[in-house]
Amino acid sequence: MSLKVFHNIKKLATLKGAAKKNGRHIIEADLSPILNAVMVSFKGKIVWVGPKGQFKKANLKKWDHPNKAKYVDLKGAYVMPGFVECHTHSVFSGDRSRELELRNKGVSYQQIATQGGGILNTVKATRKASGAELASLLKSRVQNFIQQGVTTLEVKSGYGLNAVTELKMLKAIKEQKKPRLVSTFLGAHARPKEFSTSSQYINELINKQLPTVKKQGLAHRVDIFIEKGYFTLNDAKKYINKAQSLGFPVCMHTEQLTRTGGALLGIKSGVQSVDHLVQVSQSDIKALSKAETTCVLLPGADFYLKMAYPPARKLIDAGARVALATDYNPGSCPTQSLSLIGLLSRLEMKMTLPEVLVAYTLGAAYSLGLEKEVGSLETGKSCDFVCLDQSWASLFYEAGHHPVQQTWWKSRKIY
Numbered sequence: 001m002s003l004k005v006f007h008n009i010k011k012l013a014t015l016k017g018a019a020k021k022n023g024r025h026i027i028e029a030d031l032s033p034i035l036n037a038v039m040v041s042f043k044g045k046i047v048w049v050g051p052k053g054q055f056k057k058a059n060l061k062k063w064d065h066p067n068k069a070k071y072v073d074l075k076g077a078y079v080m081p082g083f084v085e086c087h088t089h090s091v092f093s094g095d096r097s098r099e100l101e102l103r104n105k106g107v108s109y110q111q112i113a114t115q116g117g118g119i120l121n122t123v124k125a126t127r128k129a130s131g132a133e134l135a136s137l138l139k140s141r142v143q144n145f146i147q148q149g150v151t152t153l154e155v156k157s158g159y160g161l162n163a164v165t166e167l168k169m170l171k172a173i174k175e176q177k178k179p180r181l182v183s184t185f186l187g188a189h190a191r192p193k194e195f196s197t198s199s200q201y202i203n204e205l206i207n208k209q210l211p212t213v214k215k216q217g218l219a220h221r222v223d224i225f226i227e228k229g230y231f232t233l234n235d236a237k238k239y240i241n242k243a244q245s246l247g248f249p250v251c252m253h254t255e256q257l258t259r260t261g262g263a264l265l266g267i268k269s270g271v272q273s274v275d276h277l278v279q280v281s282q283s284d285i286k287a288l289s290k291a292e293t294t295c296v297l298l299p300g301a302d303f304y305l306k307m308a309y310p311p312a313r314k315l316i317d318a319g320a321r322v323a324l325a326t327d328y329n330p331g332s333c334p335t336q337s338l339s340l341i342g343l344l345s346r347l348e349m350k351m352t353l354p355e356v357l358v359a360y361t362l363g364a365a366y367s368l369g370l371e372k373e374v375g376s377l378e379t380g381k382s383c384d385f386v387c388l389d390q391s392w393a394s395l396f397y398e399a400g401h402h403p404v405q406q407t408w409w410k411s412r413k414i415y
């Protein structure tokens with residue numbers, strides 16, 4: 001049935017105010033809640049949302065015969081937009097639990113990497129895994145996200161570092177049927193052993209892998225890790241040029257362990273997002289505050305690596321648009337918990353709850369270039385929402401608690 005009327009909603013956060021402000025300078029009023037709300041969807045998109053008192057059955061005829069509408073009783077739930085998880089490395093095999101022990105003994109993340117652990121460790125395991133194994137591992141991780149209310153999920157490749165395995169990873173992502181998946185080619189995650197310099201490997205990516213990924217239609221966008229010991233600013237310039245000339249939107253891991261100037265390059269190149277940003281300078285913050293590029297903050301990685309957190313307050317107060325994500329991966333952030341990320345954002349980055357809620361929905365939608373489709377509950381957008389048994393005021397407070405009762409994607413119940 002394609003016409004649906006969701007009713008008996010105690011309170012619904014539309015985030016209309018936040019959307020009007022393009023996700024910047026968020027205050028509580030920008031959640032734009034409606035008391036006793038009704039939401040109507042047609043073919044998976046929101047066509048009407050408002051207070052029950054203003055809902056008229058006769059108006060349904062604009063979309064279909066009013067008698068054909070299916071009424072869905074949400075039993076007094078609190079409803080808000082589905083979460084947009086915009087930065088994950090959810091396809092991988094193996095685990096790196098031993099590295100936590102090493103880090104506790106004082107070995108740094110970078111030292112572990114130069115000793116053959118780190119990303120290259122996961123690369124070994126992922127190269128060995130079959131496509132079916134990767135798809136099945138990914139499927140259960142995706143399910144975990146869905147249970148937490150995620151309706152749009154970004155997943156990166158980047159543990160193959162050769163054409164065969166990178167394509168295998170991207171195909172595993174493409175196999176997932178729900179929720180909305182955004183797949184990102186991260187061939188430029190680390191330099192594989194087969195190449196002796198990062199620039200040689202970048203040339204291989206530019207000349208072979210990027211065109212192949214494009215031709216096979218396996219990725220929506222492209223990412224690169226700009227960092228000492230990984231890829232240089234010059235590598236990134238060449239790589240981004242090529243990716244953009246092929247029509248890929250770009251995002252980047254940058255300013256995480258050291259300041260490289262990647263954020264400024266990102267702004268100049270018009271990338272969708274710059275992610276991590278722990279090491280940004282005052283002038284970077286100023287530039288980011290005026291940029292269309294979204295700042296993706298990943299406090300889970302900072303927590304696991306015992307690093308400083310990005311200057312979220314400074315970025316937000318200056319007017320930057322911020323998104324939050326788990327950065328789920330087996331090395332620097334082995335958690336899928338949105339609850340932990342939201343809590344760290346409040347406790348360690350001093351973000352207000354409305355800022356966290358908007359960053360995890362609308363802000364994240366912007367970072368994926370999906371702000372016209374998802375991230376708020378407004379007419380014309382996808383009918384992607386979660387039902388909570390308590391007000392959203394209860395979110396990101398109790399560690400490990402995430403009171404999502406139901407997840408709906410394109411007006412279909414997926415949890």
Ligand code: NIG
Nearest residue numbers: 119225253301327329331332
């Ligand atoms: O986002 N920064 C690079 N990539 C990941 C870490 C991946 C890994 O350690 O396996 C990150 O933190």
Ligand code: FE
Nearest residue numbers: 087089253327
């Ligand atoms: Fe990452």
